[in-house]
Amino acid sequence: MAWTRREFTRLGALSTAAIAVPGAVPDIFAQQQERVGFAVIGLGVIADHFMRGVKQSQRCKITALVSGHRDKAERIAAEYGVPKDSIYSYEDFDRIRDNKTVQAVYVALPNSMHAEYTIRASKAGKHVFCEKPMALSSAECQQMIDACKTANVKLMIAYRMQYEPLTLKCIEMVRSGKIGDVVAFEGQFGFNIQPGVWRTKKALAGGGSVYDVGIYALQAARMFTGEEPVEIKAVAGTVHKDDPRFAEMEESVEWSMRFPSGVVASCASTYGGQMEGFMRVHGKSGALEMGPTFGYDGVTMRGRAKGEHWEESNPEKDPKQFEREADHFAECVQTGRTPKTPGEEGLRDLTYIEKIYESAGIKL
Ligand code: NDP
Numbered sequence: 001m002a003w004t005r006r007e008f009t010r011l012g013a014l015s016t017a018a019i020a021v022p023g024a025v026p027d028i029f030a031q032q033q034e035r036v037g038f039a040v041i042g043l044g045v046i047a048d049h050f051m052r053g054v055k056q057s058q059r060c061k062i063t064a065l066v067s068g069h070r071d072k073a074e075r076i077a078a079e080y081g082v083p084k085d086s087i088y089s090y091e092d093f094d095r096i097r098d099n100k101t102v103q104a105v106y107v108a109l110p111n112s113m114h115a116e117y118t119i120r121a122s123k124a125g126k127h128v129f130c131e132k133p134m135a136l137s138s139a140e141c142q143q144m145i146d147a148c149k150t151a152n153v154k155l156m157i158a159y160r161m162q163y164e165p166l167t168l169k170c171i172e173m174v175r176s177g178k179i180g181d182v183v184a185f186e187g188q189f190g191f192n193i194q195p196g197v198w199r200t201k202k203a204l205a206g207g208g209s210v211y212d213v214g215i216y217a218l219q220a221a222r223m224f225t226g227e228e229p230v231e232i233k234a235v236a237g238t239v240h241k242d243d244p245r246f247a248e249m250e251e252s253v254e255w256s257m258r259f260p261s262g263v264v265a266s267c268a269s270t271y272g273g274q275m276e277g278f279m280r281v282h283g284k285s286g287a288l289e290m291g292p293t294f295g296y297d298g299v300t301m302r303g304r305a306k307g308e309h310w311e312e313s314n315p316e317k318d319p320k321q322f323e324r325e326a327d328h329f330a331e332c333v334q335t336g337r338t339p340k341t342p343g344e345e346g347l348r349d350l351t352y353i354e355k356i357y358e359s360a361g362i363k364l
Contacts, residue, residue, distance in 0.1 A: 036330035037063030039102045041117050042109035043072055050106055053322025059330035063101040066093050097124035107131055110204040115140040122151040129329045131158045133215055134346025136206035141347035156329045156339035157346035160321045166299050166314040174224050179283025179305040185265040187217030189294050190275030195245050207364055208249035210353055214269030216294040220279045221265040229257035234360040255356045
């Protein structure tokens with residue numbers, strides 16, 4: 001992630017305008033372009049948010065679906081105007097190579113399938129927009145990056161919060177010194193997971209809550225400091241020891257990070273309790289916090305420093321975040337720009353996630 005100070009300042013101003021007057025600035029460039037056609041792979045919860053976001057977009061459209069459930073796919077195809085011959089199964093997915101209405105795929109599958117479908121899509125000549133976490137391991141991430149490079153297609157990881165205007169504004173406030181030198185960061189995210197879902201199976205999820213939701217706190221620590229951690233220490237624990245949900249993985253993880261400047265971060269995630277998305281940055285002369293945050297809407301901040309107080313919520317509603325990230329990727333496809341959150345960004349997080357589990361004594 002390489003944002004210059006000028007870009008942050010510009011984004012801050014733009015984001016403030018966007019929050020104050022949603023949709024006030026017509027996207028003239030987008031209106032002149034052919035929409036980027038997306039094939040959605042895996043028609044679950046997040047795919048639904050994404051497709052509704054694309055419906056609102058001026059740059060994208062849904063042109064194909066890939067699913068293990070034909071009935072569901074046909075129902076969704078009818079809703080989005082996707083022709084029946086643009087519905088694929090996982091087995092015949094590679095035929096998508098011949099579908100000229102598809103420029104990109106959106107990988108919305110369980111984590112263990114991200115690498116395979118990214119690589120197959122790249123071989124079919126399609127750009128790839130892949131959900132987080134990028135894959136199960138840093139080695140898989142590297143294979144995905146290499147495959148997309150070889151095929152000369154773009155690869156972007158769906159880090160929603162890196163496109164969320166109030167979050168960007170807060171990053172700009174912190175980085176421009178509003179709370180003084182940053183000394184410490186706190187972040188957390190978790191929920192009480194349902195039994196039996198793929199997230200509780202190590203083979204499909206890779207690991208526990210850090211892969212799924214802890215990654216938001218990890219990302220936030222990196223975004224707000226603008227630094228990469230040089231030291232990571234972690235502990236893991238399970239309260240509900242006989243609970244089958246935690247037969248294959250730990251319930252909660254807490255980890256600390258040290259950044260080159262000396263900033264320390266304390267983060268946690270769980271699958272065993274309602275741990276609302278929250279983060280706080282402590283500076284020499286004040287603090288800024290966001291909470292609730294990391295959700296699909298309702299992102300809220302408050303802070304204080306040097307006699308100033310701030311409080312703001314982003315009034316935009318779901319699926320605006322999905323529209324925004326889809327639009328960014330479509331713009332990259334249209335213009336040749338590199339996405340703000342490319343595969344390398346996903347690789348970095350997987351490298352740190354591996355270190356967190358290693359430090360906690362958990363074999364992945
Ligand atoms: P769901 O379980 O709701 O959907 C996953 C879909 O993948 C299923 O509906 C199914 O689609 C397909 N699938 C294929 N094989 C399997 C399998 N063996 N087990 C289960 N599903 C399978 O998951 P989510 O939508 O919540 O998560 C998908 C991805 O999105 C994950 O990587 C997750 O981390 C990420 N995510 C990102 C979020 C964000 O805010 N960025 C939030 C939530 C999730 P079909 O029936 O069509 O074959």
